[in-house]
Amino acid sequence: MRATTIHAPGDIRVEQVPDPVLKKATDAIVKVTAGCICGSDLWPYRGENPIRPGATIGHECIGVVEEVGSEVSLFRRGDFVIVPFCHCDNTCAHCRAGAQSACVNLGMTSSGQAEYARVTQADGSLVGTGEAPPPELLTSVLALTDVMPTGWHAAVSAGVRPGDTVAVVGDGAVGLCGVLAASVLGAERIIAMSRHESRQQVARAFGATHVVAARGAEGQAEVLELTDGVGVDAALECVGTDDAMSTAIAVTRPGGGVGFVGVPHGVQLPVRTLFEKNIGVRGGMAPVRRYLPELLDLVTAGRIEPGLVFDLTLPLEQSPEGYRAMDERRAIKVMLQP
Amino acid sequence: MRATTIHAPGDIRVEQVPDPVLKKATDAIVKVTAGCICGSDLWPYRGENPIRPGATIGHECIGVVEEVGSEVSLFRRGDFVIVPFCHCDNTCAHCRAGAQSACVNLGMTSSGQAEYARVTQADGSLVGTGEAPPPELLTSVLALTDVMPTGWHAAVSAGVRPGDTVAVVGDGAVGLCGVLAASVLGAERIIAMSRHESRQQVARAFGATHVVAARGAEGQAEVLELTDGVGVDAALECVGTDDAMSTAIAVTRPGGGVGFVGVPHGVQLPVRTLFEKNIGVRGGMAPVRRYLPELLDLVTAGRIEPGLVFDLTLPLEQSPEGYRAMDERRAIKVMLQP
Known part of the structure; x- marks a missing residue:
């Protein structure tokens, strides 16, 4: 063949x-x-x-x-x-x-x-x-x-519930499906982190209510500002890099959850930060x-x-x-x- | 004063x-x-x-x-x-x-x-x-x-549900309260990992159905054997050391949860293992x-x-x-x- x-x-x-x-x-x-x-x-x-x-x-x-x-x-x-x-x-x-x-x-x-x-x-x-x-x-x-079950798994693993505010890190197809999953699961506000206009459009079609184009510390600050400094209830890490994981954890409110589905490449989980913020981390192959x-x-x-x-x-x-x-x-x- | x-x-x-x-x-x-x-x-x-x-x-x-x-x-x-x-x-x-x-x-x-x-x-x-x-x-x-709310937090963070099989790592007062919490939350089988007879007695009084005295690889093997090789639905890490965390993760079934309330001292979270087993980790100050x-x-x-x-x-x-x-x-x- x-x-x-x-x-x-x-x-x-x-x-x-x-x-x-x-x-x-x-x-x-x-x-x-x-x-x-x-x-x-x-x-x-x-x-x-x-x-x-x-x-x-x-x-x-x-x-x-x-x-x-x-x-x-x-x-x-x-x-x-x-x-x-x-x-x-x-x-x-x-x-x-x-x-x-x-x-x-x-x-x-x-x-x-x-x-x-x-x-x-x-x-x-x-x-x-x-x-x-x-x-x-x-x-x-x-x-x-x-791709869709994987985005869904990110949202389920992060614990997305009706009324939640959710951030999605990664605007690849999985991240976009994560936006769609969060929307179906009842999230009220969905912040898609995306720099690419064509992807932002799909994100909005899938239910993103906000788009943050900046990355790193600047992107994190924008998400926190959008949530009055509180942070999001759930963050979906859909890349698999340490930068993406750091961003997901940084924008999550104390007691919130991070769902991760990007195969980890060089990711270090900061256990003291997770402990101090009581942030749950869960993910894997869907x-x-x-x-x-x-x-x-x-x-x-x-x-x-x-x-x-x-x-x-x-x-x-x-x-x-x-x-x-x-x-x-x-x-x-x-x-x-x- | x-x-x-x-x-x-x-x-x-x-x-x-x-x-x-x-x-x-x-x-x-x-x-x-x-x-x-x-x-x-x-x-x-x-x-x-x-x-x-x-x-x-x-x-x-x-x-x-x-x-x-x-x-x-x-x-x-x-x-x-x-x-x-x-x-x-x-x-x-x-x-x-x-x-x-x-x-x-x-x-x-x-x-x-x-x-x-x-x-x-x-x-x-x-x-x-x-x-x-x-x-x-x-x-x-x-x-x-x-101590009791902290043990309770370990069980809540691990996601203990009625009917679950639960392992508790650590037989200090918090671990023992974790046993009690798991019992109140409806766990059916509770495996207390404890080497000290006086603590084993309290664990049993609190609802432990099994006691594993061995530690490390041997203790992990015993817990897995008790669960037909599947692992527990939820593990409570109530110590704060890397050994305790490793044991908690090793005995948890794929898709299960680890709740941790020991202040982490030298703990490294193995992100690839968590990913491969889809194990959730959540915890912190109660x-x-x-x-x-x-x-x-x-x-x-x-x-x-x-x-x-x-x-x-x-x-x-x-x-x-x-x-x-x-x-x-x-x-x-x-x-x-x-």
Whole structure:
């Protein structure tokens, strides 16, 4: 099949690789209708994560079931499915407790930017949509594989409640989905920290009531000023850097919560500050499967349109250009069509 | 007045010092009926916190209002009161949000082991008991000034819910009160980590269903074994050391919560582990005033008896012996009577 591969920092190719095959009786193979590039794919692209040269890349996709293992009973060839980036059996103790991203049978989509993807624990992982989604819902359904549940997880982890004032640090697709999540969860005031006009527009469409363009100490001061010096009830850290975490903690009121979903790169948690301000910190990889049914209902009912984060669609063959566009922040999020 | 003072590590004295006086119209002076020694008093006693030689020490006391400032309207001379160790106006934005320990007018009791104590923000801080508590409730009421609300805060911060399995790291008076709090909040299984038989007994009286005496890796393994390898829903870190925090995090299941109330000394929060396990961490100085009414009701109704943590009562003049007894772990908690 044709698949996106990574060979070195900055070296993304579309190549012929072996088709994925069923390895376990609980696997399924999905023919990819649409995949996309994640902000976290930029870590290896920028040389900040180790790379296995020639490995396929991409963990977000939707598509049609092509083949299932003998123990898969809930899905069959032809079903249209959403593939959570993290696979789970949805039955183990961790899954039952809502921590599907720590499933004892955890798996990951490894060829989402390709023609086919293997899904482990298919019965537990996949969520069917019935018919293929209509074209106008396609990007929003694709967003449910990772970016929207991850923004949702940031808001849930931060403890966003109705009436809250919320700050969102990071204006990537996850941060924007965090704005949308906070809005759906009832936040009254949502401060999006964003310097880019196109992203500010999406943030406002998603429910941001305020935008702060400044960063660092200046940005923190602006958020505090907007809250009469009190700080926000909840902050969503959607980047993964120490600067972003510092900002999130600095703008949170005593007793508030920080939800973090950016994979931490060099983050130091200041335990004395957290203690002095009684600020809770919680986050991690989103338990996508837990949130999927509720989020799919919201998409289907037209209540949320997370697909707005996609501002560039390319054929699979142009994956390398998709990476460049996201790396240079010319695009918020790129959809790839095999 | 006679007061306990600290001059250097290990050098506790009872001396004549000036009586505290009203400094602000919102102050009150309380004649101390009973005070006590806190685990956190041992930090300076052991030379791990800076010391101002000759300073009074002690932040827990109950007693009778002696004098009030002109702006104190809710209390008057003769009222029996509980003095939260952290004083608050109970009206600022942080107090209204339940973060009274970050009040914009925060104060601290500074001569709780003495004949008199000054209380700032008296209207916001103090809680009256009506009559003086009967002798059999005295220690339990005294425990409400700090140690019981702090254990309660650990359980609330960890997110303890009915049916949970909870581990408590630390068998000091706060840890034991954490056991009691978890029990009242509905935890089904409570694992007290304790090596000392007298403390294990109190833990069991407070609701511990299991005791793990081992520490470090061995103790962690025992807790995991008790939970079929899953880990606990919530862990209470009631010490303040890196070892205790590491244990709390290691025994918590993915998606669980760690509540920490030991003042952090050398604690490093492992952000990648927290991310990978989606473990929430929250804690700090307890907002005592927030919890006091509910906890006082529980004490008055005979539903909790946190006073069981006191196993040594001394006259004020024997403060130095009280410190020695707690430092050498001969006593769990020492009450001092002026």
